[in-house]
Amino acid sequence: MPNPALLEAFPTPSDTTFVIEHIAEEFTSVCPKTGHPDFGVVTLRFAPRPARDGGVCVELKSLKLYLQSFRNEGIFYEAVTNRIRDDLARLMNPLWLLITTDWRGRGGIRSVIRAAHGEVPAEWRTR
Amino acid sequence: MPNPALLEAFPTPSDTTFVIEHIAEEFTSVCPKTGHPDFGVVTLRFAPRPARDGGVCVELKSLKLYLQSFRNEGIFYEAVTNRIRDDLARLMNPLWLLITTDWRGRGGIRSVIRAAHGEVPAEWRTR
Amino acid sequence: MPNPALLEAFPTPSDTTFVIEHIAEEFTSVCPKTGHPDFGVVTLRFAPRPARDGGVCVELKSLKLYLQSFRNEGIFYEAVTNRIRDDLARLMNPLWLLITTDWRGRGGIRSVIRAAHGEVPAEWRTR
């Protein structure tokens, strides 16, 4: 069962804004309609608040355990994406957060869902 | 025959805007001029209205059946693209909808057609 | 309905053995179990008999029409592959024929089937 209590954070190491991207390539949950497993890639992109404002970053091992907690949950693509966005926004209160889920799909249709929180920082727009 | 009655929708799970992309890689219809089959990829990108405004998302299985209903229809590339845009805009009344059809082509010429509805949301522009 | 009567042949232009490969990337038939369309790539590789022995090659346009005749046929992967092998072996009586069908698959499983007739010629082994 998706368990946000597994998530931990650590203080950001900088007083300047920067951008972090974590790409979890081994996500799996279960389709609530068919009972068959779904497989996808979950990407987090976020800008923590500066250190002086108490900014924090999600800790990697805790993120992995949190994402594994969806393994046997029956849940739709759209709900997974919004759920992860909400749990991480609550944990980090970041300047910006973008969750993208990219699913292998079924029956010849692949899907990509993205949900955001806050303003995109300049560092990201200027790739 | 293209049949929009096959399309079903479900309520969006969120009160925030987010973006959904469905990529149907196995589309086929028939060229009305030559009678030969056409093959292409149909991509939908849309932002549903928020839940509190009655926003809805197209249901995946119904989308698949709707796209299969073009299988033996004689119809041009441009008409397919505008037809799908119109049928889905009517179903979902979304904030934004972009239909892209990418055709394998004939005689050394490949084609890509795109037709839109509404305003592109910030989430999409900041990929 | 698969229609081998659509197939035509022309005399091979050479008295030496050579190898021909035709890759039809737009094959579609229907799954007899679910009624959903299947999509795949059909590859023919063959060595016609020499001209002095009455060797013939399948004509390309007729091959295209023959493959299109499977469009609305309910037929399994294995049967498609053996059927094409048999129809083309009967048409050309070649020294060698190898049919490979490569399917996009369903539910996370892709399939490739290959069925042969006759001896692989040296020209092919030494690619």
Next chain:
Amino acid sequence: MPNPALLEAFPTPSDTTFVIEHIAEEFTSVCPKTGHPDFGVVTLRFAPRPARDGGVCVELKSLKLYLQSFRNEGIFYEAVTNRIRDDLARLMNPLWLLITTDWRGRGGIRSVIRAAHGEVPAEWRTR
């Protein structure tokens, strides 16, 4: 000899703006300096005017024959690109037209030329 009389158009099927891209991967002409053949890819991207304003689209088969009419013409890369832009702008009077020619090149230098007409529509900018 490049022959714009070969070009035909048909009425756009929609009253909304949309974007069409045709990619002709088998273009060849002749270098007027060396007499050697040049090979390239010609891409058209355009937005027809709405149907109610008499908007038209170039017909695909006529486009193919028009592009083939350059086959034995001695003409430079830059002139090919501007010529196609002018001929198609005259035919369609589109809201926007962008011609890109991508040449295989000679002596270790590849070239890409692009010439435009009109304003880029929002549908294209938001890919």
Next chain:
Amino acid sequence: MPNPALLEAFPTPSDTTFVIEHIAEEFTSVCPKTGHPDFGVVTLRFAPRPARDGGVCVELKSLKLYLQSFRNEGIFYEAVTNRIRDDLARLMNPLWLLITTDWRGRGGIRSVIRAAHGEVPAEWRTR
């Protein structure tokens, strides 16, 4: 728990030897040491016995359910591969069977395991 009782077979449609390849890209089991999930691709290649000798092929949907039955099983890479080889050899008694598992790995090391049964047929050697 890996459950070979889920596997079903159907009679091969041909009296000639041919080769079938099924590529299951969404396999997951659990590492018995760490409890973390493992992800991999399982590929089956086999040649069924001819129809007149009672040859059978594994049915695709049953194969999918069988592979899903490893989802929460703690089992090593090597054991998964040998187990699938043994279960399918028992089901089909094929002329040839090759199981390849390709794992995403851990800590910078990826692994590929392959286990075979019977003789490789000529159709496969001459790809």
Next chain:
Amino acid sequence: MPNPALLEAFPTPSDTTFVIEHIAEEFTSVCPKTGHPDFGVVTLRFAPRPARDGGVCVELKSLKLYLQSFRNEGIFYEAVTNRIRDDLARLMNPLWLLITTDWRGRGGIRSVIRAAHGEVPAEWRTR
């Protein structure tokens, strides 16, 4: 018109066997049935006889002009391949020669033709 008189050769620089591969990526001829241009890649692989036996190699610029002489010729894929094999075998009398033509194709079917002369040398088999 295909003109083998354009071909020139130079003495091989070695008394040992070696292998030469020339890949001409810009071949074009005309389909005798439809009058439309065909585009393909022509690959020559050959082993010249040793210098002491009078071995020769085709000169590159002359090869280019020879291949350009097919530009406006109406000729089928199979005939192009056998013709080039025969013209080059006559010019060089090599230990081994393999001509492969790889065509962009028409109507969803691509073709590859290969025609050989002589025995494959050990240097090539052990790539």
Next chain:
Amino acid sequence: MPNPALLEAFPTPSDTTFVIEHIAEEFTSVCPKTGHPDFGVVTLRFAPRPARDGGVCVELKSLKLYLQSFRNEGIFYEAVTNRIRDDLARLMNPLWLLITTDWRGRGGIRSVIRAAHGEVPAEWRTR
């Protein structure tokens, strides 16, 4: 131990703004938590001040030695990125500096971190 004293700079060769990108594909440091090595790619992008304003560029060999000085340091991804940004900003006082670190990751999660200094110049935005 990360040693910024290893860094050297040379005067920029131009009075106009330009952009330099160095991609160091062989970076390694040590995870302070597990003691296991981390591997990544470090990319620097910067615009030196004009020559007349005393602008300088980091010297390549000194950059290499500086990056090697992290080899046996226990340090987190986020700290590596901010540290390199700070050390290079101090050395060059550039108009713009963007550090991107792209890590191979652990346990199925890859990470990319980016930290900037100053304003993105027009030359970079218009790639």
Next chain:
Amino acid sequence: MPNPALLEAFPTPSDTTFVIEHIAEEFTSVCPKTGHPDFGVVTLRFAPRPARDGGVCVELKSLKLYLQSFRNEGIFYEAVTNRIRDDLARLMNPLWLLITTDWRGRGGIRSVIRAAHGEVPAEWRTR
């Protein structure tokens, strides 16, 4: 020795703005520090002034000879890039010019340098 006297120009064929890109994939010069050769790709992108304003384009063969004149010159990456930008800006006085050099690098670090002149035209920004 880099020799701008080798460069020649021809009048632009159009009164509208357009964009030309030349990609020279076989550039080599010598590192002034180590004496070892450097290898890279030099890309020119420019918009000539309109014909009525006396706009000119660099001639391709002269560009090739000019780039070859760096072959045995000891010169740094940054200087090569600024030098080519200055020589071509002087030759063509274009509306816009962007020189990008992409170097294979040394000791695990690859470099890309870009130097510009004038304003980016709309045709390029809307690729």
Next chain:
Amino acid sequence: MPNPALLEAFPTPSDTTFVIEHIAEEFTSVCPKTGHPDFGVVTLRFAPRPARDGGVCVELKSLKLYLQSFRNEGIFYEAVTNRIRDDLARLMNPLWLLITTDWRGRGGIRSVIRAAHGEVPAEWRTR
């Protein structure tokens, strides 16, 4: 210092021959001549003896620690490869073992070294 005492083995799970491939993508050692770090990919392929003959497989975590023990060792490519082959042959006494090291290289030259022990099993030859 390379430490074979770190290596552990476990009994093979099968009485039939099978093949295991481990690909360690994050290997690093030090060049004894220049003191600069070397980076490469180390691939092990082996066939353990059957269980009834006491066959064993190298344990993955111990393999990782063993490969990490080369991190600060000054050692040439050829010696690394032969050393790993010898240490693993001694540990497992396998039917077959092939070590391949693929190095990123220096100064424009990449290297691949391979050293073997025992006979290649049929399972591997028929990939």
Next chain:
Amino acid sequence: MPNPALLEAFPTPSDTTFVIEHIAEEFTSVCPKTGHPDFGVVTLRFAPRPARDGGVCVELKSLKLYLQSFRNEGIFYEAVTNRIRDDLARLMNPLWLLITTDWRGRGGIRSVIRAAHGEVPAEWRTR
């Protein structure tokens, strides 16, 4: 001028046969006919004799200098390949040596030349 006196060798570190591959991606010489530079990749593959038989390996830095000595030499593709094979065979007297040169080509034709010495060892055949 190609200078084999630059080549140095060191004793092989093993009494077993093994295979070494060096890939020099930055080779350049000059076409003796046109005076234009040629660019290519030179690959050496060889098996040194065992240490007890006095086997030696070419030293990497000396190989680099030797290959650089072709930089301003006017020499044909075929002669480069045979020359390198002869110089290295004389230096190392290896069990096996295969030289492959892969040229970027001119006028739409790329070339690959390969010249060998001795018998291919089993380690290489079973890649």
